[in-house]
Amino acid sequence: xxxxxxxxxxxxxxxxxxxxxxxxxxxxxxxxxxxxxxxxxxxxxxxxxxxxxxxxxxxxxxxxxxxxxxxxxxxxxxxxxxxxxxxxxxxxxxxxxxxxxxxxxxxxxxxxxxxxxxxxxxxxxxxxxxxxxxxxxxxxxxxxxxxxxxxxxxxxxxxxxxxxxxxxxxxxxxxxxxxxxxxxxxxxxxxxxxxxxxxxxxxxxxxxxxxxxxxxxxxxxxxxxxxxxxxxxxxxxxxxxxxxxxxxxxxxxxxxxxxxxxxxxxxxxxxxxxxxxxxxxxxxxxxxxxxxxxxxxxxxxxxxxxxxxxxxxxxxxxxxxxxxxxxxxxxxxxxxxxxxxxxxxxxxxxxxxxxxxxxxxxxxxxxxxxxxxxxxxxxxxxxxxxxxxxxxxxxxxxxxxxxxxxxxxxxxxxxxxxxxxxxxxxxxxxxxxxxxxxxxxxxxxxxxxxxxxxxxxxxxxxxxxxxxxxxxxxxxxxxxxxxxxxxxxxxxxxxxxxxxxxxxxxxxxxxxxxxxxxxxxxxxxxxxxxxxxxxxxxxxxxxxxx
Ligand SMILES: CC(=O)N[C@H]1[C@@H](OP(=O)(O)O)O[C@H](CO)[C@@H](O)[C@@H]1O
Ligand SMILES: [Mg+2]
Numbered sequence: 389x390x391x392x393x394x395x396x397x398x399x400x401x402x403x404x405x406x407x408x409x410x411x412x413x414x415x416x417x418x419x420x421x422x423x424x425x426x427x428x429x430x431x432x433x434x435x436x437x438x439x440x441x442x443x444x445x446x447x448x449x450x451x452x453x454x455x456x457x458x459x460x461x462x463x464x465x466x467x468x469x470x471x472x473x474x475x476x477x478x479x480x481x482x483x484x485x486x487x488x489x490x491x492x493x494x495x496x497x498x499x500x501x502x503x504x505x506x507x508x509x510x511x512x513x514x515x516x517x518x519x520x521x522x523x524x525x526x527x528x529x530x531x532x533x534x535x536x537x538x539x540x541x542x543x544x545x546x547x548x549x550x551x552x553x554x555x556x557x558x559x560x561x562x563x564x565x566x567x568x569x570x571x572x573x574x575x576x577x578x579x580x581x582x583x584x585x586x587x588x589x590x591x592x593x594x595x596x597x598x599x600x601x602x603x604x605x606x607x608x609x610x611x612x613x614x615x616x617x618x619x620x621x622x623x624x625x626x627x628x629x630x631x632x633x634x635x636x637x638x639x640x641x642x643x644x645x646x647x648x649x650x651x652x653x654x655x656x657x658x659x660x661x662x663x664x665x666x667x668x669x670x671x672x673x674x675x676x677x678x679x680x681x682x683x684x685x686x687x688x689x690x691x692x693x694x695x696x697x698x699x700x701x702x703x704x705x706x707x708x709x710x711x712x713x714x715x716x717x718x719x720x721x722x723x724x725x726x727x728x729x730x731x732x733x734x735x736x737x738x739x740x741x742x743x744x745x746x747x748x749x750x751x752x753x754x755x756x757x758x759x760x761x762x763x764x765x766x767x768x769x770x771x772x773x774x775x776x777x778x779x780x781x782x783x784x785x786x787x788x789x790x791x792x793x794x795x796x797x798x799x800x801x802x803x804x805x806x807x808x809x810x811x812x813x814x815x816x817x818x819x820x821x822x823x824x825x826x827x828x829x830x831x832x833x834x835x836x837x838x839x840x841x842x843x844x845x846x847x848x849x850x851x852x853x854x855x856x857x858x859x860x861x862x863x864x865x866x867x868x869x870x871x872x873x874x875x876x877x878x879x880x881x882x883x884x885x886x887x888x889x890x891x892x893x894x895x896x897x898x899x900x901x902x903x904x905x906x907x908x909x910x911x912x913x914x915x916x917x918x919x920x921x922x923x924x925x926x927x928x929x930x931x932x933x934x
Contacts, residue, residue, distance in 0.1 A: 391506065391537050392492055395433065398535040399491055402429035402528050409485050412477040414741040414890030417484060418452050418461030421521035428525045430483045431462050432512070432532020432540075433495060438476060439510035439538060441502050442467050446510075447555040449548050450526045451517040451667040454602075454641035457634040460521045462529070463548060465513075469556030469564075469806025471743040510538035513558065515551035517605045517667050518629060543569075547605050547668035549809030556806045569612065576812050577616035579801035583819040584620055590822055596622045597818060598661040600650045602639030603629040606668030606810055613811065621818055626653040640665040640672045640810070644761050645842060648682055649674065660821075660828040664810040670762040671810035673817065675828050683832050687758035688715065688723035690817060693831055694766060695733050695756045697820045698799070702754070704792035705779055709753035709772050712736055714745045717860045717885055718760040718842070721900055726835040737858040741890060742808060763808035766816075768800055776800065795823070838881060840900035850888035850895050859887045 404426040410417050417427050431448055439446040447465030455461070464472035464480065472480070479498045486494035499506065512533045516522035526542070533540040543551060550572055557567035565575040584590070601607025607628040614623065627638045627650060635642065638650035640663045655661055655676050662673045673685035695713050702709055712734040713727050719737070727733045734752075738744040742763055749755025753772040758764025768776075779785060779793035802819060804812035821831065854864040862869045868886065876882045881902035889896050 389506070391535075392495075394537075395495065395535045396492060398531055399426075399429060399488070402426045402531065404486075404488050404491075406487075410481075412480045412484070415453075415471065415743070416461050416463040417480075418455060418459060418891055420458060421452075421460035421519065421525065424460050424462070424521075424525055425528050427484050428462060428528035429532040429535075430491070431464065431480065432529040432534075432538075433536055434476070434480055434483055434498070434532075435464060435512045435529070436510045436533050436536040436538035437479075437495075437498055437502070437504055438464070438466075438472065439512055440504050440506065440508040443508060444511075445513055445555055445558045446472075447513045447515070447551045448529050449515045449517075449546075449551045449667070450522045450529065451548055451605075452519065453548070453667045453669070454635055454639055454665040457519055457636070458521075460519055460525055462525075465552050465555045467555065467559045469552040469559075470746060471807070474743075510536070511558075512538055512540045513543060513551060513554050514540055515543040515546040515548070515554075517548075518545060518603075518608065518634065545605055545608060547609050547809070547811065549669050549804050549807050549812065550609065552806035553804055553809075569609075573613045573616045576802055576804070576815055577613065577618075579798050580815040580819055581618060581620055582798045583795065583802060584822045587822045587825070592622075594822060594827075595620065596624070596660075597814070598653065598655065598659055599623050599625050599814075600627045600638050600643070600653050600661065600663040601625055601629065602650075602664050602666050603627045603632045603634045603636070603652075604639070604664065604666040604668065606664035606666075609668065609811065621815070626650075635666045639663055640670040640762050643674060644672050644684065644686055647684055649676065658827075658829065662814060662817075665762075668810040669808050670759075671813050672762040673828065675832075677829075683829075684837075685828065685832055686720075687760045687762045687764050688720050688837075689831065689834070690762070690813065691715070691756050691758035691764060692723055692727060692731070692834055693820055694816065695727065696731055696834075697824070698754055698756070698766070698796075699731065699733060701792045701796050701799070705776070705789050705796060707775055707779065707793075707796075709775065710734070711754040711756070712749070712752040714738060714748045714755060714757035716740045716745065716759055717858055717887070718898060720760065720837045720840060721881060721883055722835045722838050730835075737860070739859050740887070746807075758808075762810075762813075765805060765808045765813065766803050767805050773800060838900040839903045840898070843897040844889070844892070844894040845897060846893070847895050850893065853886060853888050853895060855885075855887050860885050862886055 402425050435446045435448045444467035449463045452459040452461040466472050483494050514529050516526040530540050554567045557564045565571050632652050643663045657678045676682050691713050714736045727735050736748050738748050745757035749757040749767045753769045755767040776796045780797045802815050856863050876884050879901040884899035886897050
């Protein structure tokens with residue numbers, strides 16, 4: 389077939405370095421940008437096949453999110469703006485790792501396995517972040533699409549969630565919004581303005597937000613969006629990319645993991661601040677108090693604020709809809725306890741990775757999901773949206789119910805339901821704080837985090853660790869879980885687990901414990917040190933050697 393001849397010809401321009409093997413990780417391929425040209429070309433091919441198979445537009449985003457500037461990566465986006473399904477992740481890995489001379493065979497295997505009609509039209513949307521490598525890598529994606537005869541639309545510089553939004557808009561014939569960046573700003577900013585318009589007496593302080601853009605795409609896009617906010621939210625933008633390096637000592641991941649403010653930003657005591665990550669699909673909030681102590685409000689705090697707000701509105705509206713919060717093992721134990729016992733909200737725990745949280749959240753009328761690191765959103769079932777819409781239009785309901793229904797309707801419109809979105813989450817949180825007349829300090833005191841630490845340990849082969857119970861318990865290697873249990877039971881409210889990372893070649897170690905008495909803190913550190921030592925012990929388990 390002529391198409392395959394073209395693939396062969398084009399692929400020679402995007403050759404695979406011999407011996408290189410890469411896995412489709414937690415959210416796509418991610419490594420040093422120099423190793424990715426062939427991967428991008430092949431993901432262009434795969435997205436074209438996926439589009440033919442689903443008869444819908446597919447998205448390909450070139451980004452390595454919070455990772456350093458010299459890395460890059462690629463994320464595939466399915467028709468409704470969701471992450472690509474797991475069986476296609478396997479196709480992606482196979483196609484990515486096929487030797488140059490086996491590429492056509494690998495391609496044909498997928499076509500056969502998925503019974504793809506090659507005469508079906510294909511459409512692929514492509515976007516990229518601000519990394520210097522992104523321009524040529526996104527061109528490689530476009531080359532892959534055209535080699536298989538697909539049509540592509542290059543959105544250029546966009547945030548990851550913006551591209552998810554575009555794909556969803558396109559495949560729902562505009563019902564979700566208009567598939568342009570302008571359409572994105574209009575939809576979300578209008579909803580924000582509607583939500584906040586009746587909040588009386590918002591002071592200038594309440595309208596002001598200090599933002600760390602991680603020197604990335606989020607900063608550019610916030611600047612573009614600003615005029616749509618009509619001064620209802622005044623953002624002072626730091627780390628906008630004009631000086632500093634992408635994600636270098638700044639951004640949501642740095643702030644969350646280091647538990648300190650980013651560099652490149654001057655924070656006044658009590659000022660409300662937030663940080664985006666490098667592709668603007670994560671956000672965390674924080675402030676420093678008058679004594680200079682840093683306070684982090686992470687994904688768990690956001691999930692709590694949002695689910696409390698929604699639960700109150702559903703009650704006021706008299707709507708009997710099932711709401712749940714979906715977390716991972718990294719959620720602070722205090723947040724889970726508060727949600728279950730004080731808020732009486734159903735909490736579910738899943739494996740790390742947004743795709744897992746997203747799917748569980750879809751099981752409920754209203755599913756709020758957040759990773760502790762600040763990636764999350766809210767999903768409303770179709771039935772829930774219809775009930776809210778009906779109530780908002782009903783002329784026979786009392787004022788209280790009507791008001792709640794209208795707020796719920798605007799809340800739905802301010803949320804990007806396709807994926808966690810730093811811009812949309814920011815607008816949602818800002819609106820909730822405005823409506824509740826709440827300061828960041830008041831939000832912070834809803835519950836107190838258990839002190840916690842996260843470490844990474846490099847081992848020879850992280851795959852020897854296998855986990856169960858949403859990654860909270862290790863099944864292999866033998867003896868590991870027992871050792872953890874023995875350590876943990878010595879401390880109050882202590883919890884710890886180890887799991888292999890899906891994005892880096894490391895094992896992650898997490899621990900938290902009740903350290904209300906100051907000197908117990910040293911015991912928590914001790915617990916962590918012991919665990920790290922445990923992992924470092926050479927030859928204790930076959931396969932783990934430092
Ligand atoms: C503890 C942690 O923050 N893990 C992150 C990280 O996954 P790992 O599988 O832990 O490497 O990257 C994922 C993709 O960005 C993100 O979804 C996840 O939350
Ligand atoms: Mg990201």
